[in-house]
Amino acid sequence: MMDIDTDPTPLSSSKGKGKADERANSENLPWVEKYRPVNLDDVVSHQDIISTIEQFIQKNRLPHLLFYGPPGTGKTSTILAIARRIYGNDYKKNILELNASDDRGIDVVREQIKNFAETRTLFNKGFKLIILDEADMMTQAAQAALRRVIEQYTRNVRFCIICNYVNKIIPAIQSRCTRFRFSPLPMNQVEKRVNDVVTAESVNITDDGKKALLKLSKGDMRRALSILQACHAAYEITDETAIYNCTGNPHPSDIETVVNSMMSDEFTTSYQLISKLKIERGLALQDLISGIYEYIEDIDFPAQTRVYLLDHLATTEHRLSTGGNEKIHLSSLLGAFKNGVEISTKTV
Structure with a gap:
């Protein structure tokens, strides 16, 4: 005769413990995940996109989708809400979610995606969903292989390709998808x-x-x-x-101090003040440039001066991004502001 192990813990208490663990896990979640939209109605903004996709779902004519736009604008949240809308709470059984920045080689397309696309869920007459997040990080070879897979398995699979930069997705894939641009949120x-x-x-x-x-x-x-x-x-x-x-962004009062110093103080005084501020606040010149750009938008410069300064800010930022020396470019930026002040006085 077989011995049957009995659990001394009552069923109700184990359920209570499970709920307590669930609450604890929820408390420890990053707020981005904790407050991620569950339904399409919860998605912030992009109502035109949501209503169009709702029409696709109601008519059972969901095409392959291509979502693109800046980070944090609701692309991933929208497709997960769509998956819940189509498949219900057990949506994870019918989707394959891959982050293409990690799994971006041709082997992933040939193995994981192809294997998932080939199989059909038992008694399910609909289609499954493959979500490729950050697809603009996929190699050209992987995208070329993906193009063929999209074509081959359209009968039982729909693809949703998500990226920040649509120009990094090959035209062959773009032409097979319905494109939606997610703009920055109001x-x-x-x-x-x-x-x-x-x-x-x-x-x-x-x-x-x-x-x-x-x-x-x-x-x-x-x-x-x-x-x-x-x-x-x-x-x-x-x-x-x-x-x-x-x-770690520079405080507006610090930016104001920097700009006023560059425009009115003597060169050496201004250079020393900015260098000291950078050390004390732990700032890079690149951080200051973005703050200066926003600050000078509100200053009433003559058109000539504004164009000159913006051009110099853009050039300095580009040179810093390619490994330029901060001290040299700080001196250059100071010189540009001194020239800008001279242009302003001549124009007036």
Whole structure:
């Protein structure tokens, strides 16, 4: 006779423990995942894209999809919400999700994708879904192989290709997909979702902190929630200073000091002040350039001066990105601002 092991723990208590673990896991999740949209109705903005895809689903005519646009604009969240809409809560059984920045070689196309595409779910008359995230990181050979797989298995598989830069996807794949561009999210939509998270997580955020958060997010919801969570963990009060400290971006008051010094102080004085500020705040010249660019937008320069300075800022940023020396380029930037001031006085 076989011995049957009995679990002394009551079933109800094990269920309670499971729910407690679930809650604990939910508490430890990054807010980006914790507040990821579940349904298509939860997706922030892009209503024209959502309504078009809803029509495809209702008519059972979902094509291959190509989502492209800047990071944090809801591309992955949208396709996962679509998968839930089509397959229900057990959607993971019917999708293959690959991040092409990790699995980007031709072997992945030949093995994982092809094997998944060849098999059909038992008693399922519909199609399965393959999601290729960050597909612009795939090699040319892998994309060429993928083109053939898309063509061959259209009967029982739909592809959703997600990328930041559509020009890195070969034309043969683009022509086989319906393209949707996800633009940066409007500021009011980001603010609405941030307010929901602030209320849910009891974040003590000031008005200037919220304003700085929205400014730095630049329409990227993922970035906004990541910064908010980091500041909430590090500081009692999430104000403007906390936001800038967490992100490592130069504070607007520092940028103002730098620009005023470059325009009015003597060359050596200005150079020493900026160098000291960079060391104290741990800033790179590239960080200062992006802050200066935003700051001088609000200064009333003559057209000639503005064009000259913007051109020099762009050239300096490009040279720094290719390994240019910071000290030399700081001197060059200072010289450009001195010239800019002279051009302004001559124009006036």
